[in-house]
Structures are given as structure tokens and as C-alpha cells.
Amino acid sequence: MQITTPNFKENATRALNDAPLQKALKNVEIGFIAKRLAAVDALPEFEQLRDNARDIKNHTLAHLDLYLEEYEKKVIASGGHVHFAETAEDARAIILDICRKRNAKTVTKGKSMITEEIGLNDFFEKNGITPVETDLGEYIIQLRGETPSHIIAPAVHLNKDQVEADFRRVHTHLPADRDLTEHEALLNEARLVLRQRYFEADVGITGANFLVAETGSSVIVTNEGNGDLTQTLGKCHVVVASLEKLVPTLNDCSQILRVLARSATGQDMSVYTTFSTGPKRAEDPDGPEEYHVVLLDNGRTAMLGTEFQEMLRCIRCGACMNHCPVYHAVGGHAYGAVYPGPMGAVLTPSLSGIEVGGHLPNASTFCGRCESVCPMRIPLPKMMRHWREREFEKHLTPTAARYGLKFWAFFARRPKLYRAAVSVAMPLLSWLGGSSRRIHSLPLADGWTKHREMPAPEGKTFLQAWAEKQAREAGR
Amino acid sequence: MTDKPTVGLFVTCLADLFRPTVGFAAAKLIEDAGCELHVPMAQTCCGQPAYNSGDRKDARALAEQAIEAFEGFDYVVAPSGSCAAMLKKHYPGLFKGDATWEKRAQAFSAKVYELVSFLTDVMKVEKVESQFAGTVTYHDSCSGLRELGIKAQPRKLLGALPGVTLAEMKDSEVCCGFGGTFCVKYPDISNAIVEKKTATISDTGADVLLAGDIGCLMNMAGKIRREGGKTQVRHVAEVLAGMTDTPPIAGK
């Protein structure tokens, strides 16, 4: 995709003035949060499970080389193939090669953020292969030529009437006078149109929520069943997954499954949690003839051993963005990168560089709500701060902000000088407040006064007033 | 010599510069709770603006300054969840790799409390003396809430005031959009967030909005006044100390 993160501010302003988007974003604020809370409250062991989930991933990451070897062995033993890809480009080439060998014309896809990360759909089209997104949300945005605005609800930025318009525009073989006003009608139409595509597909591509070293299984967690049809009806199942999806055992996987769906959609379990191991067995009546796993690095190994390693615990549940006031305000597309919200604010600079992704870790109030709901206890604000540090060290912080900070710190580090300066400045600012006790506009503070009044200071500083009071009381 | 615990009041730069009343209110509450109060003159800022801007060097220098000025007291108390969290949760990390300072910072951080939680959790204050009367609504500022677990404490003390009625706002735990430098770096986003907040505040019909952090309060007060709203805005310490003679934040 075209990364527009450097234009985050402009993207955000556009989003804030986009009335349909603002209407759609209300669904995030209302739906996900209450559902998650109800599911969490109903499971007394939830906090313990979060601890365990964190520990499992920490252990896995600390032994990642060994688990990769074990996992690979098991996949091969079950008749599957493992391909390692250092970069997005390598992954695309590997997948294309698999498709070419099967002479594939049509490829169905289960919902997968990793194939967004490697820009697979565009690449397929350039190479004469038709990718068909089968997840309802992904299908809708594919019709619109858009990218997902949310990692688990790709079309959350849209309203029903927009979807209806797209279906009427594209599904021209259906009667023009059909009724598409209800959600059910839209869903049924997509179901009907896509059903045929599963059978036509030569290759079915899915992502993976987990890769299990103990068994060589890949796991997908879905609600629609499209991922299962994709991988069962396609003659060849290709799993694309990044390295950190590994977990040691099925029991470890169970621990994390208990926090995944609850954090994402507030379900105890998603409707379909599917473990796939190798291709269909000799006697099986259905299932794919070939099974490939493309293991993608694309920057992950460079995060290991750094202050960003903990980000590799992320299980892509979306809870951080569901609870983020900035995401609620601007939606996912404003972030201008594959992964939006708080997890994207940490991951995007890791994948694309802080030079490109610099806005994202800055565009946070550090309210900490993301960390408070992260099932994997990823300290997202802390890592955003680490990115700000990298930015500051590299002198990428905007000049005005940098000098402003340095100017302020110069005084703050010299208490006597600071006292002298503020004992002049604050009474002046107070005077500007007049009888209203507020200032409507102030040079150099338009970032503040553009949208709000500046409260006027009372006059003397506290320390000044306190010292005077102490002196008065001592003199009495 | 007294056997009262000594408390260093870390007044915070915003209270010092913009809202001295909060400093006096905090001083009164701390003394009324039976502590010996000290106000070191060498204090400026906890360093959070530098810390959150990625400037660790200045943040550390300010941390050293604060530790030196305050480490001699039994407790260090700040009328702000955000600054207290900086002192309590983030200082030790600034000294990682410097064993001497790290130890000093840890000892210092262990003594730090946010004002209201200090009163209730440490000094076991059950109620305070205040003549304030009216309907209030309370915003849970993020750092205090999530880093220090401040939620019940202010409600407990407010609930014990006979003249006070608490009208809870919807989503009191949601950020007000202040975020320190965030609100000036991304003013449009900050504005969208605070607009939602002022709407939930207005829906309560409360006379006064309270919170424990002046930054958040200045943001919400500035927005309420710009919108022409009715709610007045004060720091919770002003109400608890009965010091509500000064005009509210950003005026009436």
C-alpha cells in the first residue's frame, strides 16, 4: 500500500471533517468496549491468563530460533512445506512461484493483515492473478480499492448505505430493483457472490493467528467461516505468517485463545478456531492437496533484543485501537500505514522506519487505556516513548518543538533563574486574562487557543506566594 | 522535633504557575492530616515534558534535581496523578545502568504519592472539613487512574462531604485529550477528544467539574468556556480543602 503516514496531520484533519466516517467510528466506541468488558468480567481468571499469555510469548521469543526449527520439522513431517522470507518482496516471490506452479488464475484469501503488509493483492493483479478477498469486510474494501482501517474489522469506517452503493455498482448481474436496505440482505448477497469463488479458486491463502511448534499446525480464528472455505476448497493452502506467531504447544495456544476473542470481540471463543496440519491425508474426502507456510521476517528479527521486542507478543486482537481516543477520533486510514491504532504506532516505525512513521508514536495522549486492555500486557505507551527517544536522538523531532523544549529545560534545570523568569511572566499572563480569567488568543500558543480558551494564571506563583506567607507568619 | 511524618509538597509546575490555590489547598489538607509540611524552593518541574518528548537527558537532569530536593522527607506528595506517576513510576528507569542513582531514585519513588490517595491510603483520612456545597462530577485523569489506581479515593472524600452530590459522567475514565504536548502538537485531534468529554460533562448537569490534574482541568475548562458551557472547573483539592473563593479555572 501507499504509506501516507508522513501526512498524518492532514489525514487526521480530513478524517475529522468526514461526516460518514465520524458516524461509522461511533460503532467502534460503543460496540467493542462494552462487549469486551462483559466477557472479561465473566472470567475471574482473566488477569492470570493475561500474565500467562505474556509469559508464553516471552519464552517463545527468547527461544525463537529453536522453536522455528522444531516447528519446521513438524510441518515437513506432516507433508507440508516451509518457506522462509526475509522481506515482503521475498514473500511475494515465493507465493507467486507456488501459484504459478499450480497455474493459478484465481486465489481466494481469508482475512490476513500480513498479506496487507506485503501488498499481495496489488502484486497478484500485476502478475495476472485475481485475488478474491472472502471476509465480508475485506471483500467490501477490495471492491472500493481501499485498505483495512481496522485489523479485525476492516470496513469499520463504512456505513451500510456506502456498502449498498458498492454492491449495486459491482454486482450488476443481479436485479437492479433488489432490496438491499437491511444488513442481512447485504450479507446474503456477498455470501451468494463469494460462494462460487471458493470453488473456482486454485489456491487459498490465509494468515495465521498461531503456529504451533509441538504439532506443526497453523491456526486461524474467525467468525464467518470464509477462512475455512478458503483453505478447504482451494487445491493448495498457503499460510502466510510472521515469525512471532509461534507458540510452543497446544496448551500454550489454549491460554492465549482464552484472552484473544474476549479482547477482540467479547466472545468467549470466536465461532471458528481451526487447526490445520499439513495437506489432506490420503483417505480424506476433502481438503487441500498442498500445504505451504511462508514465514516472514520483514523487520521482526531486528526488533528482537531491542526495547521493541515486547511488541512481538501482539496477537492482533485490536483491543488497543478499540479503546484508543485518537483512533476513535480519526479512524484507521489516517494512520496511513498497514497497522493503525496504538499497536500500529509502535509497529509502523519498526517496519517502515521512524523517518516515515514518526508521527504515529507522537500522536498519543499516553492515556494508557491501550496497555490497560492489551491481553498480552504490551507496554504500548512506553514503546511509543522509546520511539520518541529514537527520534530525538536522531534530531528528527520538529525544530520548533526541539528548541522550545531545550529553552524550557534550560530554565527548569536552574531553579533560581526559573523563579526569576516566571515571577515576571505569570503576573503578565494573569493580567492578560482580565476579569474573565481567560485568554482568547495568544501568540505562540495557537495550538492551544485554536480550539480552547487559555485559563489565566492567578498571578503570583505558588512558591512566591508561599514564601511571602511564610515570611509574614514568621514576622508576626 | 515532632513525631509527625514530614511531607515535601511537590506542587507541580502547572499548579505553581497557574493555580497557586491548589498548592495552598494541598498544603492545608496535608497539614490537617497530621503531617509536617515542607515546600522546597528548589523545585521546578518533574521533567515529564522532556521525558515524553524523548529527551531523556533533560528528563534525567530534572529528576536528579527533584530527588536531591525531596529525598530527605518521609513522603513526597503532588496534587497531580500525572506528575506523581512520573516521580513514582518513571524516575527509576531514567537511571538504568547507574546503580548509585538508580537506588537513590527507587528510594525516592517509594515515598511519592498523589495527594488524594496519600490522604486516604497513607494517612487514613476518612473525611475532611469543607463547607463546599453543590453537585460535582469527577473526571478520572489517565495517569492517576491507570498508573496509580486512583479512582475510589477522591469519591470517598467527596462522598463524605455533606454538601456535595456526585453526578457521574459517562466514560469518566476516557482521556480528555490533553496529553501534555499532544494537545498543541495535534490540536484538531485533541479538540475532537475534548469535545466528547465536555458533552458528557454537560449531560450530568453538575455545577462543578473536578479532577486531580491541572493539565486536564485547564484543557476541559478552556473548552467549556470556549463552548459557552455552564460548568465551572476546579481541582478536587480546592473543594476538599474548602478553598473555593478564587475564581474557577478559566473563570466563570
Add this chain to the structure above:
Amino acid sequence: MSARDTILAKVRRSLAVSGDEAARRAAVAERLSDAKAGVIPARGQLPQDERIALFSKYAEKYGATIARVASIEDLPQEVSRYLKSSNLPASVRMGDDVLLKSAGFEREPMLTVLSGASDGTDLAGVSHARGAVAESGTLVLASGPDNPVTINFLPEHHIVAVRAEDIGASLEEAFAGIAATYGKGEMPRTVNFVTGPSRSGDIEQKIIMGAHGPRALHIVIVG
């Protein structure tokens, strides 16, 4: 150097390890062989008699319907009843599963039973779940020569028989059962954990049933 070796070398460089450390290798070997269970919620540890109620509660919460029959011989009649009450033609797709075969579907002469994988035209399919998870109302279906995966997803209505004694308390119990059947560390090609019928919330976060998989899930508890 192959991409595989490059990536492993990068992982090792970042972690500052060689990969030959005996302690690390032992830790991994032990984790994989012991495969210890972690936190199992109290509701995932109920005794047998309480599991069925909990399983039913959650399965129904997620939109499944439930019937209970005394023995497998009662299944054909229940299938007919369900089809009739759902206004469906008397026809089902079914694998050659031993338990289902033992039910005696030939005793329902009006019911057409189609064998093998689904081709997408079936309105109803019948499967046998090898187990269930009470803590979340989840069915456990394993693929195999007699259990096509397509029946779990293509028919509009999915009828699943599960024996009462196979309803386990937790996910871990389900995996232990699979290991007992297939061997430790071994899995059939596909294991589907199914919790309610297919759904999507992708349009305005409004949940609609029957996205790509079955619109209805009817669970028949046997015994």
C-alpha cells in the same frame, strides 16, 4: 546462505545466542515434551454432570440450538424433526462416520442421506463431533476419511451429534483427547473448534448470522 539460515542467524544475533546452548535446547525440549497446562478457569474444571449444562448454556448463548436424545438410535428421528421444523427438505449430507453409521438412518425412509464431501448445494449436513468444550460451548470436529470438513461449512444448517460423555470441561481436555487418539504432537489435517453458527459484524458492527458458513447450528447431545 539460504533465507532460512539467514533468518535463524538474525534471530540468534539479536538474541545474542548461538543456538547451541544446552540449557536453551533443554528448556525447549522440556516445554514441548511436557506441554504443561497453564491456568484453566474454574468453569473449565467442572465435574461431568455439570459440564453438559454449561456447554449448553454457552452454545445457546452463541446461537446454537440444542436437543438431547437418549441414544444414537434416536438421532435419525431428531434429524428429521429438525429438518421439518426448519422447513427444510428431508435430505442431509453426511460422512461415513462410524457413530453416525450406527444410528440407523435407514429407519427414516423419508430422509435422503447423501454421503461424502459437500459440493455446496446441500441445505443440511450432519457431523459427529469428537468432543466439546463446556467452558465456551464449543464443538470439536476432526477431519478424516469419514468426516469431511466441507460439511462443517457449506450446508446452510449444520447438525452435529456429540456424545454426552465426550463433552469435556476445557480446551486442554479437548487437546488431550486428540493426543490420545492421534498420538502426542500429532493432529488430523483439520481440527475445527466451532462455537455457534457463522456470523459477521463487518457492516456497522451489527452481528448477522450465516456469513459464509452455516446459518444455523443444531447440536444433538447423545446420551
